[in-house]
Amino acid sequence: MKRWVVLGLVAVSGLVLHELWAEMLVAENAAATLLSRGAGARSLAGLESVEALGAVLFIAYRLVALPLAGALAALIALRLSTAARDLILHARERSRALRAPAVGNTNR
Amino acid sequence: MRIAVLLIGALWGPGAALGTSAGPLYEGDLETQLAHARGVARWVDEPLSEADFGTGSQRFDGEWLFGTYVMGAIGHGQVALEHPEYRAEAGRRMERAIDAALTREVRAFDRAAWGTDPVDDIGTRRAHVAYLGYLDLALALHRQVDPESKFIELEESITRHLAGLLERSATGLVETYPGEVYPVDNAAFIGALGVHDAVTGEDHRTLIRRFRAELRGRYISAETGLLYQSVARRGGRPVDAARGSGTALATYFLAYADPELSEQLWSAMRRELYRQGLGFGAMREYAPGPGGRGDIDSGPVVLGLGVSATGFAIGAARAHGDRDAYRSLYATAALFGAPTDAGGRMSFALGGPIGDAIMFAMLTAPRAVARVRS
Numbered sequence: 001m002k003r004w005v006v007l008g009l010v011a012v013s014g015l016v017l018h019e020l021w022a023e024m025l026v027a028e029n030a031a032a033t034l035l036s037r038g039a040g041a042r043s044l045a046g047l048e049s050v051e052a053l054g055a056v057l058f059i060a061y062r063l064v065a066l067p068l069a070g071a072l073a074a075l076i077a078l079r080l081s082t083a084a085r086d087l088i089l090h091a092r093e094r095s096r097a098l099r100a101p102a103v104g105n106t107n108r
Numbered sequence: 109m110r111i112a113v114l115l116i117g118a119l120w121g122p123g124a125a126l127g128t129s130a131g132p133l134y135e136g137d138l139e140t141q142l143a144h145a146r147g148v149a150r151w152v153d154e155p156l157s158e159a160d161f162g163t164g165s166q167r168f169d170g171e172w173l174f175g176t177y178v179m180g181a182i183g184h185g186q187v188a189l190e191h192p193e194y195r196a197e198a199g200r201r202m203e204r205a206i207d208a209a210l211t212r213e214v215r216a217f218d219r220a221a222w223g224t225d226p227v228d229d230i231g232t233r234r235a236h237v238a239y240l241g242y243l244d245l246a247l248a249l250h251r252q253v254d255p256e257s258k259f260i261e262l263e264e265s266i267t268r269h270l271a272g273l274l275e276r277s278a279t280g281l282v283e284t285y286p287g288e289v290y291p292v293d294n295a296a297f298i299g300a301l302g303v304h305d306a307v308t309g310e311d312h313r314t315l316i317r318r319f320r321a322e323l324r325g326r327y328i329s330a331e332t333g334l335l336y337q338s339v340a341r342r343g344g345r346p347v348d349a350a351r352g353s354g355t356a357l358a359t360y361f362l363a364y365a366d367p368e369l370s371e372q373l374w375s376a377m378r379r380e381l382y383r384q385g386l387g388f389g390a391m392r393e394y395a396p397g398p399g400g401r402g403d404i405d406s407g408p409v410v411l412g413l414g415v416s417a418t419g420f421a422i423g424a425a426r427a428h429g430d431r432d433a434y435r436s437l438y439a440t441a442a443l444f445g446a447p448t449d450a451g452g453r454m455s456f457a458l459g460g461p462i463g464d465a466i467m468f469a470m471l472t473a474p475r476a477v478a479r480v481r482s
Contacts (some may be wrong), residue, residue, distance in 0.1 A: 022457040070121020
């Protein structure tokens with residue numbers, strides 16, 4: 001249980017960081033420097049290099065975070081399906097036990 | 109078992125999730141389109157200038173500023189034609205964007221290249237087809253959205269100007285800048301001509317058919333079926349390779365006027381340039397072979413895959429009803445562009461004004477067949 005709480009906290013923190021970072025990039029129009037740099041239009045210097053580096057780091061963050069999120073989602077799906085299967089099996093066993101005739105009870 | 113599930117989730121999860129978010133856009137969900145419309149309207153309402161585009165070239169900064177306004181206007185027009193209830197608001201937003209594109213400050217990049225102003229040169233022998241061709245598509249769409257458009261006179265004069273020059277051109281193409289001829293810029297005007305004819309009932313089919321014949325005969329690579337990026341002013345000899353960015357954008361524009369030619373280009377792109385895997389798709393800038401480097405048209409080229417070619421191909425995919433390509437190309441654009449919803453306004457965190465405007469126009473591209481029937 002504790003492990004799932006930690007995983008949940010990490011996922012939520014990652015999402016919040018991503019949203020804040022993305023909004024900052026939109027607000028600062030940092031993409032323009034990266035696009036033009038990548039297009040070979042010019043070399044960058046000073047502050048623009050920092051902005052372009054920030055944008056590259058953001059891409060790197062997404063490239064790491066998205067597969068991790070995918071793996072986490074798959075793990076949750078596996079866990080839920082296992083729990084559901086166990087629940088169904090348990091319910092079947094209970095129902096079978098209730099319907100079964102009492103065998104070997106000869107005391108009467 | 110658990111490791112296998114983790115791997116499947118990590119490898120296929122992102123592509124599946126990002127591709128799924130393309131569904132409402134492909135289907136033309138109005139709310140989703142409006143979120144992008146609001147994101148672009150924000151850039152138009154802000155006082156943008158060339159300084160907001162750091163390409164390092166005054167010409168390219170100017171092109172990107174102009175492109176933001178004109179592609180934004182085109183996107184609004186496309187949404188309005190798909191959803192008539194958006195017409196009034198779209199008309200106003202298009203008007204603001206076109207007014208901005210028409211300012212002397214925004215026209216400066218073209219004026220600097222030609223030495224004369226594009227609007228003042230209407231009716232002369234100087235084509236200015238980049239500025240006037242792209243603008244004309246936005247103007248024609250505005251006429252279609254708002255029959256009382258205040259740009260009717262301008263749209264008609266640009267159409268007459270460029271149609272006349274194309275008819276008289278020995279190469280079948282006109283110049284973007286002095287001595288520079290790009291077939292894709294001419295395709296933008298041909299797209300505008302298709303909309304113009306649909307709105308006015310005029311018939312430029314002879315000119316459109318001639319353009320098709322010229323492209324097929326001279327400006328489409330016999331080897332790959334892709335469009336040459338740039339050709340010589342005299343004689344029309346290719347001076348640059350057949351490339352993905354130009355072909356994809358021309359495919360989108362031509363869907364407005366010549367769906368058959370547009371379909372031919374799309375098939376070539378699908379065959380020669382399209383790559384996909386793990387739910388993601390992308391277009392190469394050059395067909396497999398020696399290739400070339402990225403430039404301002406292609407955007408960054410990584411492992412042969414082009415940013416512009418991939419983005420423009422989204423519009424081409426929607427125009428030709430290619431849901432799978434649209435979905436996977438969008439997944440890639442979303443992975444690297446990071447669409448972000450800030451208060452109901454969708455922006456690509458790594459797109460900037462020009463990226464938002466181009467993506468808006470491409471994501472809402474009209475179906476080629478539907479347009480012809482209408």
